[in-house]
Amino acid sequence: MAQQETPLKPSVLLLARNMAIAAACAVAGYFMVQTDETVVIILGGALLLCGPLMFIALPFMGMPARGACPECGGKIETMGSSQQNLLCRGCNSYLDAGGGKLVRSDPNRVTEQPVFAAPSPWKDVTLVVYPTVSFSVQDAIQDWMTTKKGGVRVMDAKWPQVCCVCGKPPTRLDTVSRVFAKPGNIVDTQIIGVAEDVPYCNHHKDGIIFERIDSATPGASGCFGLKFRSLAYRNAFMKANPWPFTWHQ
Numbered sequence: 001m002a003q004q005e006t007p008l009k010p011s012v013l014l015l016a017r018n019m020a021i022a023a024a025c026a027v028a029g030y031f032m033v034q035t036d037e038t039v040v041i042i043l044g045g046a047l048l049l050c051g052p053l054m055f056i057a058l059p060f061m062g063m064p065a066r067g068a069c070p071e072c073g074g075k076i077e078t079m080g081s082s083q084q085n086l087l088c089r090g091c092n093s094y095l096d097a098g099g100g101k102l103v104r105s106d107p108n109r110v111t112e113q114p115v116f117a118a119p120s121p122w123k124d125v126t127l128v129v130y131p132t133v134s135f136s137v138q139d140a141i142q143d144w145m146t147t148k149k150g151g152v153r154v155m156d157a158k159w160p161q162v163c164c165v166c167g168k169p170p171t172r173l174d175t176v177s178r179v180f181a182k183p184g185n186i187v188d189t190q191i192i193g194v195a196e197d198v199p200y201c202n203h204h205k206d207g208i209i210f211e212r213i214d215s216a217t218p219g220a221s222g223c224f225g226l227k228f229r230s231l232a233y234r235n236a237f238m239k240a241n242p243w244p245f246t247w248h249q
């Protein structure tokens, strides 16, 4: 099944759909800012801004396209004619779109920000609602235990023993944490997720983050997991920790 590259077909229908989504956002935003609820007004304002911005940006991104994953044959949709680091939900490969083709992403690629996704072992977590907070982790955990309603979760993971950014021998082990929410029936539970003993060399930090993950497979909604700057490290991590992605519809 695996091929070097597969053709990408530009789709007018997809462009029309994306335009319709942009327009719908703007219209929904317009009505939302006219209510009395502050939260609704804020959300509406964001939509009112994003809708037209999307509308302006879409034509510059080139034609959205459809193609088959060169690794597993699964359906892939792109937002524009060239796009990097598209995740296939069928085989968990990363793909690049460009020049009318889909190819596998360079397995040694390292991005400026964490991009490459791996699953977390927590199946019940579906949303990230808080931005990354940079604080001393020990303080945060202590504060959390004593004052907040949620729990602390420490991820039981095997970390490949090389720097998680560049792959060189590690010189220190870092702790990574993020506050997020587990959706509940009545109220969401706030949780602090912690990853301990993440290996780094002297030159690198911030190579991973807990984050919402999206794929380029049509119809697939997001899920929760980890993102890495290094695709090679992400692949090694997934081998060492063979958890499945928990996609939500």
Ligand SMILES: [Zn+2]
Binding pocket: 069, 070, 071, 072, 073, 074, 088, 089, 090, 091, 092, 093
């Ligand atoms: Zn695939």
Ligand SMILES: [Zn+2]
Binding pocket: 163, 164, 165, 166, 167, 168, 200, 201, 202, 203, 204
């Ligand atoms: Zn490094």
